[in-house]
Amino acid sequence: MFFLKELPTQAMINRYSEDYFPERSEDVAKKLQGLREYSTLIRKLEDYFASHNLSQLRFLVMMVIDREPDRDHLFAHEITERLDVSKPVLSRAIKKLIAASLLSSKKDKQDARAVLLSLTPTSKELLRSILPGYFDILSAQSHSV
């Protein structure tokens, strides 16, 4: 999350950064603007998911299972490879999804430690129903990007 509402003017950035690398202060201004825009976008997405009793993470967990070619399940550690999230946080997200019947789990026969995670009919339908709004938010015009 990036909180700054009113971005510093170029003059202000120059004032702060000119001693160090004046040649890069335009980059700095662009990055700050990008940070602000994407933070706003992330807030919109989070609000949207919250209105469906989801979070971005729980949505993405379902997405990476859904988009997996050739298989209808993933193990938690495979999800960790696909999402930039720590194991404990993923573990809890999965627990919540299972509690909400949005994920089903099955012990793996080869590896007693591992758990197969698959989408349920409910979550497949939920995914289909929320995707339009998701893409809508993502494709909405922002000020500059």
Place this chain on the structure above:
Amino acid sequence: MFFLKELPTQAMINRYSEDYFPERSEDVAKKLQGLREYSTLIRKLEDYFASHNLSQLRFLVMMVIDREPDRDHLFAHEITERLDVSKPVLSRAIKKLIAASLLSSKKDKQDARAVLLSLTPTSKELLRSILPGYFDILSAQSHSV
């Protein structure tokens, strides 16, 4: 935070979104890429601030006081106007900054509810010392932006 490491291919986005608005799927791809890049950037900034016993928010609180023209202090509610953060979160951030001697507070004489917040010599020096690294991270080249 946006977690997805491997972004969906254009073909995948089309598969998901073509029923709804195929004409916008390029926007979607661009936005997802932007989200990922800015999430990575935010992580780098957070790590940098953490290495100085700060957070992005506490840094920005000091910055908005420092950058205020004509005055050397702000009230908490004025900081709320400048930063997109809830009052309780700001309240705690301020408490931590005061505890670390990075902010000094003084009761306002006109309004007994309000508290004047100013930078301390320590925080002015700290700001100066961390700004180069901050701009460095912001101006570092990313893959596409």
Place this chain on the structure above:
DNA sequence: CGCATATAGTTACCATGGTAACTATATTGT
């Protein structure tokens, strides 16, 4: 004036992010 409303800031509680350390199972190497 004095009551209703607004504002400044805090408290209580919850959601979600992280790391370190743990249990249980699998694998590796001698």
Place this chain on the structure above:
DNA sequence: ACAATATAGTTACCATGGTAACTATATGCG
């Protein structure tokens, strides 16, 4: 075979985000 190491997932604990409701003070208005 079995000890050492690696891996799957969880637990415990902390940081930081949010909203609702609270206290205290200020303001507006009949």
